[in-house]
Amino acid sequence: DAKTTQPPSMDCAEGRAANLPCNHSTISGNEYVYWYRQIHSQGPQYIIHGLKNNETNEMASLIITEDRKSSTLILPHATLRDTAVYYCISMGPTSGTYKYIFGTGTRLKVLA
Amino acid sequence: NAGVTQTPKFRILKIGQSMTLQCTQDMNHNYMYWYRQDPGMGLKLIYYSVGAGITDKGEVPNGYNVSRSTTEDFPLRLELAAPSQTSVYFCASSSDSYTEAFFGQGTRLTVV
Numbered sequence: 092d093a094k095t096t097q098p099p100s101m102d103c104a105e106g107r108a109a110n111l112p113c114n115h116s117t118i119s120g121n122e123y124v125y126w127y128r129q130i131h132s133q134g135p136q137y138i139i140h141g142l143k144n145n146e147t148n149e150m151a152s153l154i155i156t157e158d159r160k161s162s163t164l165i166l167p168h169a170t171l172r173d174t175a176v177y178y179c180i181s182m183g184p185t186s187g188t189y190k191y192i193f194g195t196g197t198r199l200k201v202l203a
Numbered sequence: 204n205a206g207v208t209q210t211p212k213f214r215i216l217k218i219g220q221s222m223t224l225q226c227t228q229d230m231n232h233n234y235m236y237w238y239r240q241d242p243g244m245g246l247k248l249i250y251y252s253v254g255a256g257i258t259d260k261g262e263v264p265n266g267y268n269v270s271r272s273t274t275e276d277f278p279l280r281l282e283l284a285a286p287s288q289t290s291v292y293f294c295a296s297s298s299d300s301y302t303e304a305f306f307g308q309g310t311r312l313t314v315v
Binding site: 123125127132133134135136137140178190191192193194195196 | 207236238244245246247248251261262291293295301303304305306307308309311
């Protein structure tokens with residue numbers, strides 16, 4: 092089972108920041124937090140990942156709380172093309188290997 | 204680079220038929236994954252591989268088989284198709300643990 096919890100849906104006005112929360116209260120010390128998104132029925136697309144420090148790239152910022160039990164993905168200026176399902180995944184070594192386990196994600200709708 | 208290529212894009216199977224979903228990647232990635240996605244749901248991991256000759260079960264392996272004879276290819280075999288296997292199938296690859304996964308565009312399979 093997925094080890095993360097996300098709200099099922101969110102709306103955001105175009106041009107505003109979209110803040111997508113994720114709970115991962117059982118995350119272990121060597122597990123990373125990854126974010127992917129899926130637009131329509133396309134294959135998921137990687138956005139960003141982090142361990143305990145905040146991370147930023149050209150797509151988004153990732154804020155991880157100090158206790159690492161939750162995180163927030165920030166899309167600074169949401170556009171209509173950011174409408175998608177966003178998945179938060181915690182992943183680390185399990186029996187020596189890594190595997191992405193997806194939950195049901197957050198369906199973000201960006202409104203004009 | 205072509206990335207991760209899946210064939211076919213669409214297929215209709217009759218109950219009891221068998222088929223192989225093809226997946227190939229040209230990024231020399233060690234890790235490869237097969238997922239299925241039912242309508243309105245998140246992705247479920249079927250099988251994964253950490254290198255040529257090494258495969259392991261994911262969350263929902265029943266009714267499927269895989270092989271990994273080369274780094275590039277990771278075919279998924281359905282032996283006796285059932286209506287419950289109607290789904291969209293995604294193949295993905297990553298170079299190693301802690302790195303982003305690249306997904307193919309999916310194979311939409313209908314079993315009637």
